[in-house]
Amino acid sequence: MTSSPSSPSSAGVFCYGGVEVVNRVQLPFMPTPDRASPVTADYYRAGGAALNVAIALAAWGVHATLAGNLLGEDAYADLIESELERHPLIDTRWLARHEEVRTPFTRIFVLPDRERYAMRYGHAETRWLPLTGAMLAGTHFFSVEIASGEAAVAAATLARTHGRTVFTTDVIPEHPLIPLSDYLITSATYLRRAQIDDHLPDLAAEVQARGGGVLIVTNGSDPIQVFDPRQGLRTFPSFSLPPVDRTGAGDIFKAGCLFGWAQQWELEQTLRFAAAAAALWIAQPTPLKQAPLLPQIEALLAERAPRVVVAAVELSAEERACPLCQQIVPAPLFEKHWDMEDGVIQALRRAYPGWRRADGACPQCVHQHRAIADRLHQPAMPLLVEGHPIYGKSDLFVLPTAVRLRANPHYTGRGVTLCFLDSGFYPHPDLIQPHNRIVEMVDATTDAILTAADFREPRPVSWHGMMTSVAAAGNGALSNGLYAGIASEARVVLVKISDARGRVRERDITRGLRWLLENHRRYAIDVVNISVGGDRSGLNRNSIIDGLVRRLVEEGVVVVAASGNAGQSDLYPPASAPEAITVGGIDDRNVLDPAHRRMYGSNWGRMAGGGLKPEVTAPSIWLAAPVLPGTHIAEQNLLLDRLWQAEDEELPALLASTYQILKAPASLLNHSLREQRLWIRDKLVANKFVTPYYQHVDGTSFAAPIVSSVAAQMLEANRSLSVAAVKGLIVATAAPLPHEPVERQGHGVITPGRAVAAALRLRHGALGDAPLSPHFDGDAVHFIYYDDRAAQVAVVGDFNGWNGAALPLHADHPGRWQAAMPSPPPGRYHYKFLIDGDRWVDDPENADKEPDGYGGFNAVLEVDDRR
Structure with a gap:
């Protein structure tokens, strides 16, 4: 059974584990007893694995019960309760406070190279709430993590006794939680840090031998590996992850898995949802991280969802049929549609209302709609500065x-x-x-x-x-x-x-x-x-x-x-x-x-x-x-990027949590949305913003x-x-x-x-006295390309339907590739060199180029009547 992410199940999840406050301090260098370090940014937020999972599930419409360590009668507990009040689907009846307990607190020092040092307070003396069967009422799934120690083992034992499906985070093969776990979710990063053999079949065999269930291992943007005792090793695609703060992504991934099982989805759909949720979480600036909303996840899944296209002719495994023109093109060329420019995507959607981003298009259709995109272009966002070479454009694009x-x-x-x-x-x-x-x-x-x-x-x-x-x-x-x-x-x-x-x-x-x-x-x-x-x-x-x-x-x-x-x-x-x-x-x-x-x-x-x-x-x-990491402007640009793209309904809250870092006046919080956006615009311009990590x-x-x-x-x-x-x-x-x-x-x-x-071409150069590419010789056009690492080269373009087999080049010397074709009828033809069947470049010796719709260029061959 499958369903849309917009139709959450009523199956509840019991989240048992750590609940704490996390303070993330960003520093240019670690302080020493004789040298203080300035602070670039300083964030406090409610955290802990159990709390993170519960909040994500609640944001997606799933009822979650939260319990774990006791909280103290202190300001940290107040901060946690204030955050939980925003999530009515979380049952906090068992989240108890005690006057003799100190709320756990973790301070994380983060250096510009992302090296981290954590200092933990109040964790050693943590007291845990004992569970009873009555507390599990209304739940079907039980979430726990190894870090909760003996309390986690006792809680999981009770949950299994009452028939709950147990999900455990992280893997230590000899840990007593292993035989109590139906699903174990961990990451390659954790396995390396814990010095555990991350050869999945061996690790999975050891886990299985100790009575563990399905093992799921994530590894950033690399495929997710799953070892099921019944079906063996399987892999599933992940999503591209930016190289930024990934703290908490594992909790969001786990919440996504729990959500999928609550919907009774198949494993592939569950993991796609979990991976998409984690990717969206990572993409958010540190102080503004929150569980992505279901529409955001749905949009990312729709963008990357495959669709079967039925072709009029039988295709080989290395061929694809363009869903728009039905032209047959090599699979590697067709797959380049993932690099299409936004303007081309919008033009295709306008021309073909039923077309989806994931359906793709052949190079010929991309080229045709690249020209249409220029005529139809409408700014997605207001211009920052009219007529400015950068801020007079809606996308703040700086030419590489x-x-x-x-x-x-x-x-x-x-x-x-x-x-x-x-x-x-x-x-x-x-x-x-x-x-x-x-x-x-x-x-x-x-x-x-x-x-x-x-x-x-x-x-x-x-x-x-x-x-x-x-x-x-x-x-x-x-x-x-x-x-x-x-x-x-x-x-x-x-x-x-x-x-x-x-x-x-x-x-x-x-x-x-x-x-x-x-x-x-x-x-x-x-x-x-x-x-x-x-x-x-x-x-x-x-x-x-x-x-x-x-x-x-x-x-x-x-x-x-x-x-x-x-x-x-x-x-x-x-x-x-x-x-x-x-x-x-x-x-x-x-x-x-x-x-x-x-x-x-x-x-x-x-x-x-x-x-x-x-x-x-x-x-x-x-x-x-590049912006210098570890500086105030580096931190500000991350926030400005998020604020500039924020919806009207979310902007005031986001600005309220970041205005001090941005050095904005407190009075700005009382201004209108228009005035707030004008201030953000001026700050972007003052910071010479191009992307969160680059400035002009x-x-x-x-x-x-x-x-x-x-x-x-x-x-x-x-x-x-x-x-x-x-x-x-x-x-x-x-x-x-x-x-x-x-x-x-x-x-x-x-x-x-x-x-x-x-x-x-100079002093024993690889191309000797060869003419520049392309050149005309009577009734033929000659192409030349040098690449000593290529195994095969072809010319693909408008004149041959972008067919990788139509015009192969031949190496007359090591690395020197040449081909000739009869001169086509007069006109302007776009073309590229296709290297080893999957990599393409425009003709580097041809100075006549035009944008290709993929963020790069096509070389242009112009044939006139005089040829």
Whole structure:
């Protein structure tokens, strides 16, 4: 029997276990006896596993009875009772208070890297309420956790005696709760922390041998594993989980399982509901976490629910029929519909009212409705600032760097090491997750230079270097890859050079460069990025810094320097170094059309020998960069994101619980909804909000890392390139701004795709003298692509129905793929390269591109009558 989540069962659940108050304190670093730590955020909430499960069930319409440890006659118990008063479906008759008891309290210190330290008060002397059979009246299921100890065993024994189905949280094979449990729910994280063998068949066999029931193991976004004594091992899909605070998610998952069994659902439906509920819980900011509502869960389930599509012809396991046009496409291409842009989804729903998000669409239909979406686009939310390049858009979207410059996605700096000299750094998740790519952290703030330095404590000086390093080499871990740098797989060396007061002077830059001269071979450093400047002009002097840059270049290290932001004809070292690649700035207005590009207020100058600086320019404004974890703005942005999307009926309560952290005036709570939303809007703008983890930044400090990352791409593509060749190709392939002075822009805007294409063709490059892709030769169109890791490559596009078998490429040399086809009739055709049947990229050498409806680009082949 199945039913909708909107029709809850009357079957009650008895929730027995811990009830406490939890205080979560977020700190930049752990305090010590001789050093206090400031507090970033400080939250109190009613908690405990039993309470969390009961509140979730009550929110979904299930009657729950709550009991466990006794509460004291104190303010903590008052807080718990106040929270429970909001949930009339929870029976609290057995939640007793006693004047000799202290309400359990847990203080959790959370550091920016999510490392946690817990201090527990009142738990050792906890008193537990003994259960009687009469208390179980009206319930069918019994929830308990191992952490409740002997009291849990006694309670579960009574529950089993009275025929209740027992659900236990977490697994210790020898624990006496095991044989009393019909279902055991745990996580891979718990098993690792408890040093329990997480090889599921062995663990399940041991649990079963001791009389335990069905074992359910979650593992974040990975599939849920279930071992049923009767049916063996089965796996079920989970939901994608953001890398943020997951505290309490296990309780919500358990509540979801209990809810499903109360509805008499099949196991698959139950686990899908539980996983969706947990995913929605995790996505909420810490102080605003609450059990997701049934409509929210239903919406997520509907979005991801599969639907069987009956095709007019028989399909193989590797084929799918588009439900809209019935075109047969390879399964991997069809499955890319999960990446469709919101605008395309809305356009499809408008055109096909019966279509659902989970039904999907083929690339041809997505492409067609991408154009419709642009015409139909209606802001989902009010604009923050009319006409603003970011806040004048309803989605606050900032173009990723690789997208705005159409970088070649195949080259990501693999095997290349970038070094950054800056005021300070922080090992941001975009650099260390899932693998730590920081080769070395160096503290060169004094002459006693320290390697293996610890930059985990976020400080004011950490901002700048964290942003520049992530801008070049971050992998977008906190944005699902969206705001990855162009060299997202490069290794990095971080050299802090600020003085004790956080300033960077010429002597500090000199100290860092000297360390580099002595150590660049040790760390195999290929490119050095310097987004700081000296004390005075370097145009008419031979500074020590310029000399050190010259020596680094002579030893084979590419040096990239920011030109500065004063908007004047003057350059400070190292921007004044002739051998450096000096980078100026442009303002592209956060749009893809190059016609909107104009100069940013960056510095320029003519060198004594007549050469112009900067050599090239790159975007310097409206760029996404990470917010420094562990700071007030990091905490505020999480809350602002939730508040901005809140419904009118929930906004006042959410604002009341967060206004102090947001530093809002208390009087705002008495203002109208419109005035509250205006204040939130202004705070978003003031915080330069892009997403909860990124903000927009400006300055040539962030243009230089773009050029550094392109240099890393070039070196990955062709390791034989000299420093002079890297600089020469970057300059030669730049795109001049036609209406801007040459002396301010140098050779123009860097074009990563052309620079890499040139690198592949120079000095024993993999593509030799091959023409750029695509090229016309008489009556044929030739495509060329280089990928030494691909096993097969094909061209898919409008001209062949996106059929992965229609136009395969053939490798005439290792990694060099080519194909030709008869020239199609005149028109504009979108296409991509399909790699190994499931990964696709637009043609990186074709500068003519258009959005593809999936958040990326299609290359465009234009055929006219003259061909």
